[in-house]
Amino acid sequence: KPIDLEHQKKFERVDQQAKFAVDPWHAATDAGEAHNDELAGPTHEAPPTKFNIWEMRAAYHAEVAQVDDLVGRILDTLTETGQLDRTIIVFMSDHGDMMGDHGLLYKGCRFYEGVVHVPLVISVPGSPAQGSVSNALVELVDIAPTLLSLSGLEVPKAMQGLSLDQMLLGNTSLDCHKPYVVSEYHNSLRFRGSRGSRASMYYDGRHKLNVYHDVGIGELFDHKEDPNEHYDLWDSHHHRGLKYDLLGRSFSAMMLRSGSGPERIEDY
Structure with a gap:
């Protein structure tokens, strides 16, 4: 299995903010000497070795x-x-930050847990679930229908999110909301020759599939066996069937996100 930092090299063609991945255990080197000028963007060109990660984390805290x-x-x-x-x-929160994890900085356009697993705290007056902790899969698009439902307002059918109102009111399990979540990314930092990366994530609570659609690469992580996302299974022969199954599920999930157009009111 390739080490985590070696894995990052295949993402050189992906439009992202962190162009470099460096080993934090080795002395800082001028990684900029080896990088391809055609990949360099106007900002965020400095590798992580140019920053003091501990100072960054202290400032973040x-x-x-x-x-x-x-x-x-x-x-x-x-x-x-x-x-x-x-x-x-x-x-x-809308997103996290790599903060040196996996040798990367900034927020895009990767789908590691440090970026996509964001805080969500909701307080509803009089709720029996007040003070409880939920492990359910939730997306930020669920917030709007949740607030509408709790306010007694109708949720438009075109909304992609699923209301959390029944969970918050103690009427359903705190750990069961939806079977999967998705995340999308389009353009982090344009560079010469780029087309703008279109990326998507599909996560079912155990397996995370990341696809970078314009460059034909992806990642597959098994959170049960590899919670820290160090071993990419995308190219694993033993996981080929799982990858294709998740690709199909991801495609279906993305299609369900697409607008269905105006509601038909008359037969043809």
Whole structure:
């Protein structure tokens, strides 16, 4: 099996922010000397060795602490004004950051857990599920229909998300929401000769399939055997059947995301 950092080399043609992957256990070298100028973008050209990862992580933790303090101020204000018991609170993030994991920096356009497994905290006044932790698969597109449902408003049929209202109200299992989640990515950083990477992820709670559609490459990870996503099974002969099955499932999931057009109101 190729080591994790060797695996990153096949993504040189993928339009992403981190053009380099370096081994954090080795002394810093000028990785820029070896890189292909045709792949270089106008920004984010410096390899991870040019940064102090520990300083970056410390700054990130400081930002988390600051956000925690500011959210606390909002909650204090809601309490002081008597609005806390009639306010639905949602705390979420759109993405994470590689922060040196797998030798990479920035946020795109990869689908490692550090980027796609984001925080989601929802507080609903009077909910019996208050304070509970859920392991269910959830997507950010689920937030809009959830807020509409909890507010007693109709959810438009064209919405892609699935409301979490029944889970939040304690009417269904906290660990069962949907059988899979998908994520999409289009363009992180354009460079000379690029067409703009179109990438998608399909994850069923165990297997994660990532496809980079414009360059014909992909990744397959088994979270039960490899939770840290170090061993890509995309080219594994023993996992070929699994890969093709997941490709079919991913295609079906993406088709279901596509708009169906206006509703037919009359027969032909």
